[in-house]
Amino acid sequence: MTVTEPGAPTTGVPSSAPLLKARGASVEFTVRGRRGKTVVPAVQDIDLDIAPGETLGLVGESGCGKSTLGRALVRLADLTRGTLEFQGTQIGELKGKPLRDLRRDLQLVFQDPMSSLNPRMKVRELIGEAPLVHGLATKDSLDDLVATALERVGMPRSAADRYPHQFSGGQRQRIGIARALALEPKFIVADEPVSALDVSVQSQVVNLLVELQRDLGLTYLFVAHDLAVVDYVSDRVAVMYLGRIVEIGTDEDIRERPRHPYTKALLAAAPEIGRTEAAAPLAGDVPSVVNPPSGCPFRTRCPIAEPQCAESRPELRVVDGHQVACHLV
Amino acid sequence: MTSLLSVRDLRTAFNGQTVLDGVDFDLHPGKTLGLVGESGSGKSVTALSVMGLLDRNGKVLPGSSIKLEGQELAGLSERGLREVRGKRMAMIFQEPMSSLNPVYTVGDQVAETVRKHLGLSRRASRERAVELLRMVGISAPERRVTEYPHQLSGGMRQRVMIAIAISADPALLIADEPTTALDVTIQGQILALLKELQERLNMAILMITHDLGVVSQIADDVAVMYAGQIIERTEAQRLVGNPAHPYSRGLLASVPRLGMDRNVPLPSIPGSVPSPADWPAGCRFADRCEFATPQCREKPPLLIERWPGHEVACDHPLVDGVPTPEPAREVVS
Amino acid sequence: MAIEVPVARRTSLLRALWRHRSSKVGLILVGFTLFVALIGPFLVLGNASSDPNYQNLGQSLLGSSGSHWLGTDDLGRDELVRMVNGARYTLIMAVAAVTIAAVSGLIVGAVSGYAGGWVDLVIQRLVDIILSFPGFLLALALVAILGTGMTNLIIAVAVSAFPRFVRVTRSGVLTVMQLPYVEAARSQGLPPLRILRKHVVPNALGALIVQTPLEIGSAVLTGAGLGFLGLGVAEPTPEWGAMLGDGRDLLFTNPTLVTYPGIAIFIAILGFNLLGDGIRDVLDPRHSTSR
Numbered sequence: 001m002t003v004t005e006p007g008a009p010t011t012g013v014p015s016s017a018p019l020l021k022a023r024g025a026s027v028e029f030t031v032r033g034r035r036g037k038t039v040v041p042a043v044q045d046i047d048l049d050i051a052p053g054e055t056l057g058l059v060g061e062s063g064c065g066k067s068t069l070g071r072a073l074v075r076l077a078d079l080t081r082g083t084l085e086f087q088g089t090q091i092g093e094l095k096g097k098p099l100r101d102l103r104r105d106l107q108l109v110f111q112d113p114m115s116s117l118n119p120r121m122k123v124r125e126l127i128g129e130a131p132l133v134h135g136l137a138t139k140d141s142l143d144d145l146v147a148t149a150l151e152r153v154g155m156p157r158s159a160a161d162r163y164p165h166q167f168s169g170g171q172r173q174r175i176g177i178a179r180a181l182a183l184e185p186k187f188i189v190a191d192e193p194v195s196a197l198d199v200s201v202q203s204q205v206v207n208l209l210v211e212l213q214r215d216l217g218l219t220y221l222f223v224a225h226d227l228a229v230v231d232y233v234s235d236r237v238a239v240m241y242l243g244r245i246v247e248i249g250t251d252e253d254i255r256e257r258p259r260h261p262y263t264k265a266l267l268a269a270a271p272e273i274g275r276t277e278a279a280a281p282l283a284g285d286v287p288s289v290v291n292p293p294s295g296c297p298f299r300t301r302c303p304i305a306e307p308q309c310a311e312s313r314p315e316l317r318v319v320d321g322h323q324v325a326c327h328l329v
Numbered sequence: 330m331t332s333l334l335s336v337r338d339l340r341t342a343f344n345g346q347t348v349l350d351g352v353d354f355d356l357h358p359g360k361t362l363g364l365v366g367e368s369g370s371g372k373s374v375t376a377l378s379v380m381g382l383l384d385r386n387g388k389v390l391p392g393s394s395i396k397l398e399g400q401e402l403a404g405l406s407e408r409g410l411r412e413v414r415g416k417r418m419a420m421i422f423q424e425p426m427s428s429l430n431p432v433y434t435v436g437d438q439v440a441e442t443v444r445k446h447l448g449l450s451r452r453a454s455r456e457r458a459v460e461l462l463r464m465v466g467i468s469a470p471e472r473r474v475t476e477y478p479h480q481l482s483g484g485m486r487q488r489v490m491i492a493i494a495i496s497a498d499p500a501l502l503i504a505d506e507p508t509t510a511l512d513v514t515i516q517g518q519i520l521a522l523l524k525e526l527q528e529r530l531n532m533a534i535l536m537i538t539h540d541l542g543v544v545s546q547i548a549d550d551v552a553v554m555y556a557g558q559i560i561e562r563t564e565a566q567r568l569v570g571n572p573a574h575p576y577s578r579g580l581l582a583s584v585p586r587l588g589m590d591r592n593v594p595l596p597s598i599p600g601s602v603p604s605p606a607d608w609p610a611g612c613r614f615a616d617r618c619e620f621a622t623p624q625c626r627e628k629p630p631l632l633i634e635r636w637p638g639h640e641v642a643c644d645h646p647l648v649d650g651v652p653t654p655e656p657a658r659e660v661v662s
Numbered sequence: 663m664a665i666e667v668p669v670a671r672r673t674s675l676l677r678a679l680w681r682h683r684s685s686k687v688g689l690i691l692v693g694f695t696l697f698v699a700l701i702g703p704f705l706v707l708g709n710a711s712s713d714p715n716y717q718n719l720g721q722s723l724l725g726s727s728g729s730h731w732l733g734t735d736d737l738g739r740d741e742l743v744r745m746v747n748g749a750r751y752t753l754i755m756a757v758a759a760v761t762i763a764a765v766s767g768l769i770v771g772a773v774s775g776y777a778g779g780w781v782d783l784v785i786q787r788l789v790d791i792i793l794s795f796p797g798f799l800l801a802l803a804l805v806a807i808l809g810t811g812m813t814n815l816i817i818a819v820a821v822s823a824f825p826r827f828v829r830v831t832r833s834g835v836l837t838v839m840q841l842p843y844v845e846a847a848r849s850q851g852l853p854p855l856r857i858l859r860k861h862v863v864p865n866a867l868g869a870l871i872v873q874t875p876l877e878i879g880s881a882v883l884t885g886a887g888l889g890f891l892g893l894g895v896a897e898p899t900p901e902w903g904a905m906l907g908d909g910r911d912l913l914f915t916n917p918t919l920v921t922y923p924g925i926a927i928f929i930a931i932l933g934f935n936l937l938g939d940g941i942r943d944v945l946d947p948r949h950s951t952s953r
Contacts, residue, residue, distance in 0.1 A: 061512035062483075076849055103851030116842035120864050129860070130850035168601040169368075176846075183850065198367035199539060203583040203597035210591060225513065228585040232595065255587050269513040273545050273569055273584060282514040285482040301514075 017088065018049035019219050020073060020187055024082035027065075027072050040290055042068040044243040045082070047316075050187070055213065055220040057234030057251070059227055059266065061286055065243040070189040070223045074106040075099060086187070104134055107180035109209075111192040113172035117164040117179075123150070124160040127179045134183065149178040153208060170201035177208065181216070189221045194229065206233060227270050231255050239263045242289055242297040249322025259324040261302050296327065304328055333358045333533050334379070334397055334418075334501055340390040341371075341378045347390075348605045349374050350557040353632070358500065359527065361534040363548030363565060365541060365580075369602045370554040372537045376503045379535070380420050381410035397501065416446050418501040419494035423509050425486035429478040435462070435489050436474025439496065446497035461492040466522055484515035491522065498530060505537040520547050541584055545569045553577045556603055556613035559632060563639040573639065573646040576614045612643070620645055620652040678944045685940015688875075691933025695926075699753045702746035714739065714747040714900040725918075732922055735905075736912060741919070744900035745926055751901045752930065755812065756881035759819035764874055766820075767827020772866070774828065775835030776858045786832075789825040797822040801884050805893045812895050815888060819881045830873050834866030841865075872942040879934035886927050902927050 027043040043065040050056050050073075060066045071077040073084065075091065084092040086105065094102055110116035117126055127146045131137040137145040147157040153174040164172055173193065180188055190209060194202040210233055213220060224230050230237055231251050238248040239262065247260040258264045265282040284301045287293055293300045299309040308327055316323040332355035341349040349371045356362045366372040377383050379395055381402065389395075395402040397418060402410065422428050430438060439458035443449055449457060455474075462470035465488040478486055487507060494502055504523065508516040524547060527534055536548055544551050545565055552562040553574065561574040572578040582596035589595070600617045603609065612630050615621040625644060632642040645652035679685040717737045725733050732741040774785040792800065804818035838844060839862060847861045888894045889903025890910075897904070902923040909919030 061514065074849065076845060100851035100853065103849060106849075108846070108849045110842050110846060112842060116846045118843045118847070118861050118865070121860075130852060133850075133852055133856070170601055179846070179850070198602065199541075199580055200367060200583050200598035201601055203585070203595035204599070206585070207594040207597060210594070226585070227513075228587050228589075231587050232585050232589050232591055265514055267587070269517045270542075270587070272586070273541050273581060282517070285484055285515070286512070 019052040020050040021085040022048040026081040028080040054235045057230035057237040058223045059230050060240035064240040066223050066240050104183045105186045107185035107188045109190040109193045127182050149182045153178045187219045191223045246325045253322040259329045262298050337394040339393045343387045359531045361548045363536045363544035363551040366554035371557040372554050416497045419499045420503040421490045423506040425490040442493045442496045465492045501533050503535045560642045573641040574643045575618045682940045684936045688936030695930045699749035714744045715898045748900040748902045755885045756878045759816045759881050760877045762820040763823035768831050771828040771831025775832040792825040823877050830869045834869045838862050838866045875934040875938035879931040882930050
């Protein structure tokens with residue numbers, strides 16, 4: 001493994017130029033409260049390369065910044081620091097019309113398929129509005145475009161004349177996917193796309209996403225808290241904790257050779273059918289991002305933490321063929 | 330063994346639309362029954378019917394029976410139910426934040442329940458509150474009692490809810506998706522806590538969940554619900570190993586596991602759960618069932634004990650994943 | 663995969679309001695007032711006294727009779743004819759003023775909420791200033807400056823209702839802007855004005871729709887109040903408030919002269935208020951208190 005550039009991820013990245021490249025990407029929110037302004041560092045110093053055609057899985061618990069990172073990569077959250085490159089072009093600073101044009105290439109599939117569809121629009125308009133605005137269709141060709149988009153996600157043409165509330169959760173998520181696909185994007189962030197769905201419907205939607213990627217050559221960032229789903233869809237998996245990536249490697253690396261204690265805990269905690277005894281649960285709560293622990297952010301819950309962990313924050317380094325941010329491995 | 334909670338032919342309707350259609354089950358003292366189903370299966374309505382907490386549009390229909398320690402709860406007045414609720418049975422919910430009052434401290438809320446149910450003095454109930462919080466694994470409870478719900482994490486809030494629920498030492502705890510809103514690492518903590526408290530207090534738990542992983546970790550018995558009915562009921566480990574209803578099997582198979590091959594599509598159940606207005610006349614799962622025969626669509630199958638301790642509502646129950654060929658109405662083996 | 667899609671069960675707003683008890687009464691009262699305003703003047707035609715301003719001093723202050731159902735006033739004008747004709751002035755004034763206030767409030771409120779930043783800040787401070795005057799006093803002051811007359815009355819009432827519409831729209835817009843489908847519209851690269859027009863505003867209208875009938879009711883009251891003080895439409899226009907004012911001096915001898923216009927004002931306001939409450943319940947059944 002050769003390091004081509006300082007800070008570049010070194011594992012599992014195919015040799016072709018990355019489709020999307022983030023360096024030092026950070027997102028901070030300013031919250032005005034009773035005690036004045038509080039800066040919430042949701043995402044910190046992320047270096048990430050995503051190769052064309054790959055699926056990068058992003059796992060972590062609520063509040064770890066995984067959704068914010070996903071939104072930052074498609075320019076729905078602004079970077080406070082760092083750079084973002086798409087197909088070799090800097091996109092971190094784009095505004096106005098150039099940014100709106102760029103959005104064709106970068107799409108998002110939302111978690112809640114109900115609240116992400118405008119309740120007053122029929123499916124035809126939900127799917128067809130943006131292609132019309134971007135000039136991908138004319139008023140005459142719109143029906144065909146919508147029908148194609150619907151059929152691609154396994155919905156009948158007749159769905160175009162209905163409103164979102166007339167569909168089940170799984171069908172709504174299909175409509176959301178059809179809407180994203182209608183712009184012929186290159187990169188899709190799927191933000192917990194199945195966690196609001198029933199178990200039996202989840203697998204339908206996961207299968208659809210995998211199939212679409214194969215047929216259309218899409219690149220995904222798949223954000224989820226369910227490690228098993230992420231493991232299934234992803235080529236590589238990144239584990240986030242308190243706004244930072246703590247381990248990143250191929251799906252097999254993460255599944256078979258996890259090195260970070262947090263990754264191990266996540267793997268052990270995932271409820272597994274047929275197991276009668278719960279794994280020894282991780283102690284304590286996730287600390288606040290506003291007031292992270294000194295040194296390693298995970299040390300307060302880490303079963304193997306040592307004094308040195310409180311002193312300095314471990315950087316990602318290559319261990320066992322993939323990257324881990326831990327002093328003790 | 331006499332059952333603690335005995336539910337017979339429970340029917341519940343919302344605005345005249347039946348959503349629970351004849352639910353039967355027994356829960357024995359100190360045991361855990363997992364009630365599993367997807368949204369719209371009726372599992373939460375079952376819990377709310379037992380607790381008498383249906384909103385004003387919901388109604389338990391005449392003929393239903395809900396017996397707790399021999400006392401009939403169906404048709405009991407709100408005042409009678411209040412006597413039972415909190416004392417002999419208690420409930421925890423998916424989202425603890427919405428069940429806690431944001432303007433009172435955690436200590437006040439626990440102490441108030443203690444005072445109401447046990448009739449303790451202000452000071453004694455305060456002490457008991459601290460004790461309860463310690464029991465549910467909250468560190469430094471003396472300090473935590475002065476905090477407000479928004480200052481606690483999701484896992485902590487659920488612990489507080491559990492403390493309130495067990496304050497009167499109930500015989501039955503109904504837990505409606507208690508871990509769904511929590512992170513995986515916290516889920517394990519809460520499940521372990523429930524199990525520990527169950528042993529300590531000899532409390533029966535009715536665990537409502539969509540998560541078969543949770544069920545197999547915590548439940549002794551499982552009842553699977555679909556479209557307002559129980560369609561399979563047996564020991565948890567047996568259900569997980571030998572599901573006999575095609576729906577149970579499909580549900581188990583659709584849960585993704587680590588290490589699955591992406592080139593093989595995940596097993597899934599086609600279609601979606603029918604809404605109560607669209608329940609088919611015959612077997613309610615027939616439209617989504619790969620093994621359905623024309624007869625399945627005509628006559629609704631009965632929940633029959635086909636193997637000792639294993640009931641299933643299917644005319645072609647699966648044995649090792651293969652349907653039995655003949656519509657057998659009598660008990661097999 | 664077979665997809666069964668349930669048929670839409672959308673009932674029209676009007677039908678839902680008719681089913682709701684209090685808004686049904688509201689609909690009847692408002693409908694009655696509208697009917698009187700539109701058709702009434704033609705029904706009371708027929709003789710000389712059907713001109714609301716026809717004076718006949720020989721017939722002043724008569725009680726109810728076959729030829730003057732509600733009697734006559736001190737100038738011998740038919741009370742019923744004046745009431746029926748007055749409905750038109752009151753309604754035109756109230757509806758016109760509230761329409762102007764609602765439309766301008768909608769635009770300003772939507773821009774304020776959507777733009778945020780200093781635009782929002784400036785608009786909100788201006789609204790605060792207007793709101794710091796009691797609505798009636800503001801209208802009174804405006805009429806005092808602009809002079810009396812229908813147009814000026816409409817402007818005065820519109821200005822005093824306008825800031826409440828701005829507030830209601832702005833808070834609706836702010837709520838809707840948090841929703842994922844607005845983020846979805848942004849992620850699709852739609853231009854900001856289009857997002858505001860097609861995704862935000864249509865979903866933020868609920869509160870404004872509830873507010874509108876309530877404001878019409880309050881505009882009726884403001885108009886009548888100004889009329890009562892002699893600051894409404896010019897004499898001898900048969901405006902309800904002005905009629906009240908005229909009858910004030912005869913309160914003890916001929917109480918019906920204030921009673922009838924008072925009842926008319928009461929019916930109109932009650933009707934619009936019940937309608938507003940009903941719309942709120944129908945649009946959001948969770949707020950329903952009594953049905």
